[in-house]
């Protein structure tokens with residue numbers, strides 16, 4: 001069901017985790033949403049629940065990114081909000097890193113390409129919001145996740161540069177850097193019973209809804225002055241010890 005007066009949002013990686021929670025909260029707040037991920041069965045279920053379109057594709061190839069753009073555009077014809085959330089993590093020392101190309105494609109190239117595709121439409125309508133989901137690992141560096149940390153750092157420089165280029169078009173772009181979040185990625189990447197929770201000042205993981213709520217604020221008109229920012233949502237982890 002498309003509300004023609006509402007703003008349209010594409011959320012990558014919205015089959016589960018932070019992306020799905022964001023899709024649910026945006027839908028509750030009256031946005032038209034477009035779901036995407038690789039897991040077609042999960043997308044079918046969530047799309048029915050949220051009465052919203054979806055497209056299954058693999059963002060590790062440029063072809064997947066282009067097809068997503070085309071499918072989204074066929075449905076909504078215009079874009080107001082792009083949330084580059086899909087991401088991959090690998091816990092491995094650098095000498096054994098086995099997934100470099102894939103991680104660069106999904107975590108870096110896909111957000112760059114999607115931004116490139118959608119910016120002309122946002123410029124034309126003189127309004128747009130882009131949120132990149134980085135990671136606290138891209139701000140601080142995470143041992144045994146150097147490739148992941150590098151890909152997430154790349155989003156920070158990209159965000160600042162695009163913000164400068166697009167500032168006069170009423171387009172804002174920001175990057176949110178979560179700490180550990182209670183999702184498949186956050187929980188599967190560690191042994192929870194062994195995890196030194198005391199290293200996090202608030203002694204807890206972030207919940208997906210907290211990221212979604214920050215996104216909701218940043219895409220609102222009230223946040224029009226916030227652009228090019230790298231915002232840590234990490235329960236105090238980045239402050240130091």
Ligand SMILES: NC(=O)c1ccc[n+]([C@@H]2O[C@H](COP(=O)([O-])OP(=O)(O)OC[C@H]3O[C@@H](n4cnc5c(N)ncnc54)[C@H](OP(=O)(O)O)[C@@H]3O)[C@@H](O)[C@H]2O)c1
Pocket residue numbers: 012013014015016017018019036037038039040042057058059060085086087088089106133134135136177178179180181182183184185186187
């Ligand atoms: N969880 C954390 O602790 C944490 C911390 C900091 C930053 N982040 C960042 O937050 C974002 C969301 O993570 P999450 O915790 O929600 O992870 P998640 O539960 O693992 O979800 C990842 C999402 O990305 C999609 N995705 C992964 N590879 C893809 C590919 N090749 N093509 C298309 N879609 C793909 C997945 O879709 P399918 O499953 O359908 O393929 C899924 O919807 C990521 O960018 C992550 O790096 C997470």
